[in-house]
Amino acid sequence: MAEHDDAASWRSDEGIAAWLSTSGDREARRVHQRRLMAELLGFADDDPFVVVDLGAGTGAAARAVLDRYPRSSAVLVDFSRQMADAGRRALEPYEGRFRYVEHDLAGGGAWPDGVPDHVDAVITSLVLHHLSGSRQQQLLAEVLGRLTPGGWFLDLDLLEAGDALVDEAWSRTADRLDPGALAERQRRHERHGSLQLTPLDRQLALLREAGFAAVDVYWKQLDTAILGGRRPAA
Numbered sequence: 178m179a180e181h182d183d184a185a186s187w188r189s190d191e192g193i194a195a196w197l198s199t200s201g202d203r204e205a206r207r208v209h210q211r212r213l214m215a216e217l218l219g220f221a222d223d224d225p226f227v228v229v230d231l232g233a234g235t236g237a238a239a240r241a242v243l244d245r246y247p248r249s250s251a252v253l254v255d256f257s258r259q260m261a262d263a264g265r266r267a268l269e270p271y272e273g274r275f276r277y278v279e280h281d282l283a284g285g286g287a288w289p290d291g292v293p294d295h296v297d298a299v300i301t302s303l304v305l306h307h308l309s310g311s312r313q314q315q316l317l318a319e320v321l322g323r324l325t326p327g328g329w330f331l332d333l334d335l336l337e338a339g340d341a342l343v344d345e346a347w348s349r350t351a352d353r354l355d356p357g358a359l360a361e362r363q364r365r366h367e368r369h370g371s372l373q374l375t376p377l378d379r380q381l382a383l384l385r386e387a388g389f390a391a392v393d394v395y396w397k398q399l400d401t402a403i404l405g406g407r408r409p410a411a
Contacts, residue, residue, distance in 0.1 A: 204237050206355070207237065207302070207333070208241075210333055210396065210401070210403060211237060211238050211240075211241035211302065211333070212241050212245070213395070213396055213403060214238065214241060214242075214300055214302075214331045214333060214403055215241040215242045215244070215245040215246070216245065217329065217331055217395055217403070217405065218242065218246075218298050218300075218329050218331070219329065220246055220249070220297075220298075222246065222247075223247070223248055224246060224248060224249070225248040225249065225250075226246070226248075226249050226250075226297035226298065227249070227250050227251070227252060227293060227296050227297050227298075228242050228249060228250075228251050228252075228296070228297065228298040228299070228300060229251070229252045229253075229254060229292060229293075229296045229298070229299045229300070229323070230242075230251055230252070230253045230254065230299075230300050230301070230302075231254050231282060231299060231300070231301045231304060231316075231320075232254065232255060232282055232301055232302070232303075232304030232307070233251075233253035233254055233255050233264065233277070234255060234257075234260050234264065234302075235260060235263050235264040235267045235268075236251070236253050236264040236267055236268050236275070237302065238300050238301075238302040238333070239251040239253055239268075239275065239300070240267070240268065240271070242298075242300070243268075243271050243274055243275070249274070250274045250275060251271075251274065251275045251276075252275070252276060252278055252291065252292055252293065252296070253275060253276070253277045253278070254277075254278050254279075254280050254282070254292060255277065255279065255280075256279060256280060256281040256282065256283075258279065261277040261279065264277060265277065276291065278291035278292055280292070282304070282308060282312075282316060283307065283308055283309075283312060285312060285315060288319065288323070292323070293323075294323065295323065295324075295325050296323050296324060296325065296328065297324075297325055297328050298324070298328055298329050298330070298331075299320045299323065299324060299328070299329075299330045299331075300330070300331050300332070300333075301331075301332045301333070301334070302332075302333045302334075303333060303334055303335065304332075304334070305332060305334050305373075306334055306335050306372045306373050306374050307372065307373065308373060309373055310373055310375065313373065313375075313383060314383055314386070314387070317330075317383055317384060317387035317389070318387050318388070320387075321387050321388050321389060321408055324407075324408040325408070326408055326409065326410045326411040327407055327408060327409075327410040328407060328408050329405060329406070329407045330384075330389065330405050330406060330407070330408075331395070331403060331404070331405035332403070332404050332405055333401070333402075333403050334380075334401070334402065334404070335372070335374055335400055335401055336374060336375070336376065336377050336380070336400050336401070336402055337374035337375055337376050337400075338376070338400065339376035347399040347400045350399060351399055351400070377394065377397075377402065377404075380402075380404055381393075381394070381404065384404065384405070384406045385406075388408075388409070389405075389406030389407065389408065390406055390407055390408070390409045391405075391406050391407045392404075392405070392406035393405070393406070
């Protein structure tokens, strides 16, 4: 699917309905990863703070944070009104602790007024691979500029192997570990031309070049990883 067609599908009622119809199993596979992201933020149990979830979709990553930290609140950024509507329904139990802000991360430009100038943490989940390499680099700089000193940025995303033998090993092992997800991986492969997957070392380099400290691979399994870093403390 071409990149513009992919974007259009997220803004159509039919496209969102199709995505939601298959989201249960897919989201269940990410529960552990998103809980780990929440833990990595490192706040105390009763800390009040604001987390921004970029490309939030229906808010699965933000929900993990809201569950873990009962005094936290979330600003969920997404460009799809249909996805935000579905997210508001999913987040009804957290009423008063979240809001959606419409913004197209791919387009660049100033962040909307609904996103605070200074935030305590920023997370993304399976989003950056939809952006061009140059836009990913620019967005990381924008995130760093919004974070308070010591604030964390964490990204759950897909990797490019950069080696045909590694790619084959990833695919073979993934099929054996989770045969039920084979259809999802085939669909991803068909759309690979519209994804901007990069090797692990390049993704880590982008974080360091943007100015993040404590850059690391905080979790990895095959082609999926949690990467991140923090804004240096003042």
